[in-house]
Amino acid sequence: MTGRDHGGQDNSLRALFTPKLVTVLREGYGLAELRRDAIAGLTVAIVALPLSMAIAIASGLPPSHGLFAAMVGGFIVSALGGSRFQIGGPAGAFIVLVATTVATHGPGGMLLATAMAGVILLVGGFLRLGTYIRFIPYPVTVGFTAGIALLIAASQMKDMLGLAMPGGDPPALLPKVQALWAAAPGLNPLAVAVALAVIILIAGMKKLRPNWPHYLIALVLVSALVQLAGFQVETIESRFGGVPAALPSFSMPPVTLALVLDLLPTAFTFALLGAIESLLSAVVADGMTGRRHRSNSELVAQGVANIGSAFTGGMVVTGTIARTATNVRAGAHGPVAGILHALFLGLFILVAAPLLGLVPLAALAGLLLVVAWNMAERHEFGRLLASSRGDALVLLTTFLLTIFEDLTIGITAGVALGGILFIIRMAEAGGVAQDVLTFDVADSARPGRQPYEPGAGVPVYRMEGALFFGVASAIGAVLDAAPARGHPLVLDLGAVPFLDSTGARTLVDAAARARAKGLGFWVASANPAVRRALLKAGIRTHRPHFRATVSDALADIAEADGADNGGAGRNGGAVPPVTGQISA
Incomplete structure (x- = not known):
């Protein structure tokens, strides 16, 4: 199956699924490109290290799950993906979904759902379904992203406030708020101070030194202060026994037919959100660099990455917008930067595992609150609310269903509502189109339309x-x-x-x-x-x-x-x- 589009791009099956790593190597790759990719890979690894741990812990998992997902998944996404600059790994958007799955089915069930999601993504890529992910309306994307951001922020209140919740931290929003209120008398002022210190440091460095790795610097400074001052706050070591100084190894998640059927809806949700997040991240990279990604090749890579992550004790993997943007800004030449980022993470684990266990959980909660704040797209949310009643309705429907019901329900309802509103708008616009054509000055010989005047060659x-x-x-x-x-x-x-x-x-x-x-x-x-x-x-x-x-x-x-x-x-x-x- 071969062919070219109107712009002369090769649309053959081989071209559609050729990893961008192969494309970059064919173009010629030398020491200068390797130097750029090594610097970018190290920069991204420094950013990914605290984020991967924080996302895993917020999802109810030991930090090693996030680190292994970033290493294995990040390596595969860069090696097989359809974007030159995509950085794969655990993402904040999955915190609530993964936490719910872990609470219901345990870490083993989460790993099985991740592997199943990988298979779904793999099949979706080969069926070229990546093309259709682009049809999700913009208000739906902003709505569910803002909803996820709110849920992430709510999930971090327990560790930020240093609360003890013997009955557990409920995943649903309203029960969570009730549980937090009941536990409020046990608030730990030191935990609050630690979280606020991280937030202030990150915000200050982002404004004064935007190119510095502010997440890592903030965690290092606050963790050192906590240890020197002897503050009594919970750390990674006190809750999880530290971070193992070991690389990921093969492990098979438990598999039964009943468990597979029970996890099927969860796996589809993982796959849907993973596809949306990864392709959004690839689009962001395209906008920053002027390149074009291969959406179906990217889905195939995401599928393989999730299967690999599931069989090495990781968690769900997707394209990460913030880390991908960091990769571009750091001067990456191509996918080798993402591969090196995974290798650097492995080196960090082997060298610094004992120190990672000293990080306060309240500090990681502060970090994730910053992530949630940045995810929320507050300006776009307000702009869409003011743009039209239809867009506001789609936005709010998706947002409210995401936070009070389920992400899949929110996206499905938003897309369906967007389609209905489009039909209504088309019906209302029919007469407008006829009026517009009478005053337009254009280049065709259609009645009522005159040719363009000779211009400046633009x-x-x-x-x-x-x-x-x-x-x-x-x-x-x-x-x-x-x-x-x-x-x-x-x-x-x-x-x-x-x-x-x-x-x-x-x-x-x-x-x-x-x-x-x-x-x-x-x-x-x-x-x-x-x-x-x-x-x-x-x-x-x-x-x-x-x-x-x-x-x-x-x-x-x-x-x-x-x-x-x-x-x-x-x-x-x-x-x-x-x-x-x-x-x-």
Whole structure:
């Protein structure tokens, strides 16, 4: 099965599933690239070390589960994945799900569910289901992410406050709040002080020294202070007996038919969230670097990584946005950085295991509260609430169901509600589309539409139809490559009757990339509703130029070029615009 898409990209089966590691090595790999990857891998390992322990402990597991997941899963994700920069490992998004599974089925049941999720991801990748993960509406993603962040924060209150809860820490939110209130008289002020010290140190370093490994530095400083002062707070060693100075080894989780059937819904939830998180992380890396990931190859790697993690005493593995972004900012060249990050983690365990046991649990709780705060996407949550009643309804439905019912129910309900609202919007937009076409100035010979005037040789992208979550990813893929041409970007939206928040976010991201390259961004012929949606989505930050017609936009560009080139303009102003049509 071979073929190429309209952009000349190889869509053969082999190309779709070739790991990016193979691609990078084929391009040529030498000492300079290895040096960059080694520095990035060490940087990410320093960030991953405290996070992996904190996530495992918050999930009701010994810290070794998180460390082994980061080592084995991180190695496999980088070696087999479809993203150059993806860093795999345990993620905060899974804390509540894993904790619930451990409480119900024990660590062995969690490992079996992780292996089953790996098989589901593996099959999903080979069936090319990664393509369809992109169709989840943006308000759904923001809603369940904010819900998970709230649940993570609630799960850390016990250790942050130093509370003893003989009856256990209930996983559900309302029973948890009741249990915390009942245990409140036993509050430990020293534990609160330790957690607050970590939060303050992380926030301060992030502002004053953003390139420093603030998580690790904060834990080291606070842990040293606790030991020197002799504070009576619970540590990793006092609860779990320390961190073993050993590398992961093969171990088979318990398997029975009854347990497999019982864990099947949990495994599907693990797989769904893992697919969403890993592909979101890959998209973030694409936006930071201008590269494109292979979504189905990434799912296959995530599947193998979860199977490997389950059989080596780890936990659920996925792509981690914060660590992936750190990898990019540290100057990684390719997947070798992720492989080295896993090896560095193994070295840290062998060398520093006795010291890791001295870390206070309240300090790890403070760290995870910072993670939850960063996960919550507060600004996007508020922006979506104000954007439209439909987006606000989808957002709040997903958010509330995630925190009070179940993540899978929240995502399913959000997607279903988003689909219903899309149908309603399409029905309402039918008349609008006919009116818009009469004033648009475009490049086709369609009745009522005039050809573009000769312009400055810049690309003009004409979009047709509703720009909604189902097509936003495809349009984003086309616009991603536009800044690489070095020309201003002109969008003709005259035939777009409306766009939802996912479509608006796609265009805002395109404007951000154009601005990052120092290029202009023009929006032409947008109707008032489309323009309002873009402004509410925050496009104003990236200084777009709104014009009534494409000809007005091209005239602006030609005038600016003429001023820069002594009146000659780019290519003498004789080359007509390069036009492309994107049908939504």
